[in-house]
Amino acid sequence: MNKKSTKKENVKKPYVTFVKVFWGVFLFGLITLIGIFGLSALGLLGPMPPLEQLENPKTNLATQIISSDGMVLGKFYFNDNRTPISFEELPKNIVDALIATEDERYFDHSGIDWRGFLRAVFYLGKKGGASTITQQLARQLSDGFFGNQSYKKLKNGLQGQLERSYTKKEIIAHVP
Numbered sequence: 001m002n003k004k005s006t007k008k009e010n011v012k013k014p015y016v017t018f019v020k021v022f023w024g025v026f027l028f029g030l031i032t033l034i035g036i037f038g039l040s041a042l043g044l045l046g047p048m049p050p051l052e053q054l055e056n057p058k059t060n061l062a063t064q065i066i067s068s069d070g071m072v073l074g075k076f077y078f079n080d081n082r083t084p085i086s087f088e089e090l091p092k093n094i095v096d097a098l099i100a101t102e103d104e105r106y107f108d109h110s111g112i113d114w115r116g117f118l119r120a121v122f123y124l125g126k127k128g129g130a131s132t133i134t135q136q137l138a139r140q141l142s143d144g145f146f147g148n149q150s151y152k153k154l155k156n157g158l159q160g161q162l163e164r165s166y167t168k169k170e171i172i173a174h175v176p
Contacts (some may be wrong), residue, residue: 037112037160080092095172103133108173111135111163135159137175 039045062075087095099106106114111134114137120130131139164170 040160041151085173090173097173098133098172102136103131106133107168111159132159133175134162134171137171138162 036045064075065073067073094169103113104114105115113132115128116128116132117130119127121154141158166174
């Protein structure tokens, strides 16, 4: 009986060590990620653009017309000739389609969809990404303010600032 319990302990010990290491690495990564989001939201990782600039973004985006088979039919560029509209002026079908395709829990989270984030981590992005509509707007605004791929760390703080300063409807109305 003594030999059997020794065998079980030898088999159990590597498993217990693996579980402890796994959870240690997971919790360290989670705490680090939360810390980065928090520091960025507080503006400690770099300067944030003022809210006045966010209210009137200068984006140089072209509008693309894409066919059902994915071919680009044309691009239209309007230099400062866009008319902002309110959320109430947006057709309900467009809002519903945006939420269904980009962020199905948009009205249920505060800028970070943790279920989507964990799904993306667990499946390595093969079953969908983790970015929310707010994060996509923050990315586009940070590209406009700081140049493409510059200061990407500001995106997280900008996303937090957007969620604190605007309602969900106002954020959707700002999505280019």
